[in-house]
Amino acid sequence: MSPPPLAFTLEAFTNFGFWSGVLTIAGIYAVVALGLQLNVGYTGIVNFGQAGFMAVGGYSMAILVLEAGLSFWLALPAAVLITMAFGMLIGLPSLRLRADYFAIVTLATAEVVRLAAQNARGLTGGNKGLYCEFDGGDQVCFDDAWRSVSDSILGFVENFWADPEALLPLLLVVWLTVAIGIVGLSFVQGTPWGRVLRAIREDEDAARALGKNTLLYKLQSLAISAMLGALAGFFLALFLATIHPDDYEPIVTFFAFGVLILGGLASYKGVAIGAVLLWTLLEGTRFVELPISEEKTAALRFAIVGVALILLMAFRPQGMFGKREEMVLGD
Amino acid sequence: MATEATRGSGPTQASSGTGLLDVAGVVKGFGGIRAVDGASFAVAEGSITALIGPNGAGKTTLFNVLTGFLRGDGGSVRFAGDEIFRLPAYAIARRGMVRTFQITKALAAMPVIDNMKLAAPDQPGERLHNVLFRAGVMRRREREVHEQALELLEVFDLGDLGDDYAGTLSGGQRKLLELARALMAQPKLLLLDEPMAGINPTLGRRLLDHMQRLRREQGRTFLFIEHDMEVVMDHADRVIVMAEGRVIAEGEPHQVREDPTVVDAYLGGTA
Numbered sequence: 001m002s003p004p005p006l007a008f009t010l011e012a013f014t015n016f017g018f019w020s021g022v023l024t025i026a027g028i029y030a031v032v033a034l035g036l037q038l039n040v041g042y043t044g045i046v047n048f049g050q051a052g053f054m055a056v057g058g059y060s061m062a063i064l065v066l067e068a069g070l071s072f073w074l075a076l077p078a079a080v081l082i083t084m085a086f087g088m089l090i091g092l093p094s095l096r097l098r099a100d101y102f103a104i105v106t107l108a109t110a111e112v113v114r115l116a117a118q119n120a121r122g123l124t125g126g127n128k129g130l131y132c133e134f135d136g137g138d139q140v141c142f143d144d145a146w147r148s149v150s151d152s153i154l155g156f157v158e159n160f161w162a163d164p165e166a167l168l169p170l171l172l173v174v175w176l177t178v179a180i181g182i183v184g185l186s187f188v189q190g191t192p193w194g195r196v197l198r199a200i201r202e203d204e205d206a207a208r209a210l211g212k213n214t215l216l217y218k219l220q221s222l223a224i225s226a227m228l229g230a231l232a233g234f235f236l237a238l239f240l241a242t243i244h245p246d247d248y249e250p251i252v253t254f255f256a257f258g259v260l261i262l263g264g265l266a267s268y269k270g271v272a273i274g275a276v277l278l279w280t281l282l283e284g285t286r287f288v289e290l291p292i293s294e295e296k297t298a299a300l301r302f303a304i305v306g307v308a309l310i311l312l313m314a315f316r317p318q319g320m321f322g323k324r325e326e327m328v329l330g331d
Numbered sequence: 332m333a334t335e336a337t338r339g340s341g342p343t344q345a346s347s348g349t350g351l352l353d354v355a356g357v358v359k360g361f362g363g364i365r366a367v368d369g370a371s372f373a374v375a376e377g378s379i380t381a382l383i384g385p386n387g388a389g390k391t392t393l394f395n396v397l398t399g400f401l402r403g404d405g406g407s408v409r410f411a412g413d414e415i416f417r418l419p420a421y422a423i424a425r426r427g428m429v430r431t432f433q434i435t436k437a438l439a440a441m442p443v444i445d446n447m448k449l450a451a452p453d454q455p456g457e458r459l460h461n462v463l464f465r466a467g468v469m470r471r472r473e474r475e476v477h478e479q480a481l482e483l484l485e486v487f488d489l490g491d492l493g494d495d496y497a498g499t500l501s502g503g504q505r506k507l508l509e510l511a512r513a514l515m516a517q518p519k520l521l522l523l524d525e526p527m528a529g530i531n532p533t534l535g536r537r538l539l540d541h542m543q544r545l546r547r548e549q550g551r552t553f554l555f556i557e558h559d560m561e562v563v564m565d566h567a568d569r570v571i572v573m574a575e576g577r578v579i580a581e582g583e584p585h586q587v588r589e590d591p592t593v594v595d596a597y598l599g600g601t602a
Contacts, residue, residue, distance in 0.1 A: 329498030
């Protein structure tokens with residue numbers, strides 16, 4: 001097993017099982033980053049707390065199913081509402097602050113959520129995470145309802161395609177959410193409501209002077225972003241088949257910012273492309289075989305992504321779909 | 332609307348309690364300093380009133396308190412009969428008292444036309460639930476607003492620039508855009524903070540002509556901060572002089588010019 005220097009294995013192109021995982025995670029990050037695009041790209045509020053919203057969404061859903069015995073399908077909307085309420089609660093005092101202070105508050109809040117989840121063992125399972133519980137001998141998992149839907153989708157797909165990937169149903173649902181998100185957000189962005197958001201991004205005082213209740217708009221922007229965070233939290237929980245505090249570290253938010261920067265600010269479709277690009281770069285580089293040790297290759301993968309981001313900033317600072325004029329004029 | 336009596340350059344009454352805007356005893360302090368220290372005056376409907384005073388007199392701070400951008404410490408501000416002191420800025424703007432800024436706040440990365448349309452009042456599409464459930468009403472209003480915006484841009488010689496980003500306009504054009512945008516909000520009273528600052532005299536004169544015409548044709552009321560005494564003498568029918576946070580004189584331009592306390596204030600004497 002000594003590969004020639006710098007070779008791709010054929011597996012890089014044929015391993016659909018691997019790539020369906022990459023695409024699913026890319027889709028989940030696209031959902032997260034759609035919220036960031038609304039906040040950062042269109043409202044001018046720098047939200048560093050998306051991972052926290054994902055955690056609140058995921059944990060609320062799992063706790064409602066496992067502890068409160070709620071049905072999975074009721075737990076989803078309930079957890080979305082909880083996450084949106086949480087977002088507004090955080091936003092109400094902090095959105096009055098300047099953008100950089102708001103960023104700090106959101107980052108800190110996300111960490112508070114994660115650390116609370118790590119320590120409230122009775123409710124969240126702490127570092128063991130949450131997945132299944134025994135209810136009088138029967139094993140109940142938070143994703144039971146989803147598994148059965150997923151299986152029936154797979155059963156249907158088998159009519160056309162023998163032995164489909166087990167991940168396929170989740171992949172489809174995630175990217176359907178991304179598509180709906182892009183279409184829906186692009187639509188509202190083009191309305192007078194979206195225009196007020198852009199005005200707030202440009203100059204909040206000017207918007208206030210023209211009779212716009214800017215705090216209300218910023219709260220709405222944050223609440224929608226929290227909703228998308230909650231959805232991404234569900235998807236991540238279903239993808240990993242567990243909810244664990246380590247999956248909601250700030251790095252999740254920063255990867256989503258990477259997606260945003262790659263795709264470009266103020267473009268929703270850029271988010272989808274950016275997410276695929278980032279995760280293809282991150283995961284695809286696994287197949288590059290170099291005559292160095294495994295650990296060095298692992299570290300090198302992140303360096304490659306870093307270099308790609310630096311090159312992008314140097315040659316196309318507005319990202320793939322961002323508008324250069326808006327970036328230059330924005331300041 | 333302007334009445335016959337308030338048209339032209341004739342002075343109108345300014346006794347307290349009868350103006351479109353009545354300011355009484357407004358106080359705003361920052362720590363130990365009282366930037367506005369009991370300012371009282373009235374602005375008559377249909378008038379063009381200038382607010383002058385040496386640097387640091389508290390003119391801009393007073394503007395900020397009147398328009399809700401700063402919370403005043405005390406006093407009373409009545410606009411069109413209602414107490415508006417300490418209302419939030421957006422609520423004051425919606426009542427018809429709209430301000431511009433000393434340093435223009437063009438929304439740079441938005442097209443000029445969107446700057447204009449943003450200011451239009453009564454657009455149901457600015458509420459998220461209407462966007463989803465009353466799209467027809469929203470679109471109809473949007474068409475009206477678009478027409479209005481184009482007309483106003485035409486009037487302000489910005490008609491060809493509607494699709495350009497506001498950030499590409501010159502400083503003078505931005506001042507014109509800011510005034511046109513404020514007019515989109517259908518204000519009863521416009522507060523202009525140094526509308527002439529930093530623009531060339533030709534554009535400045537055009538801006539003043541617009542102000543006179545809007546008062547004449549539409550009965551709009553103006554309160555503006557200005558340093559150029561020539562402009563004040565030629566264009567204002569009433570002048571309010573501030574120094575050290577207080578109103579030290581009020582009257583017609585020629586009266587104010589000859590007032591010894593005003594001369595003292597400008598020359599650094601104690602008022």
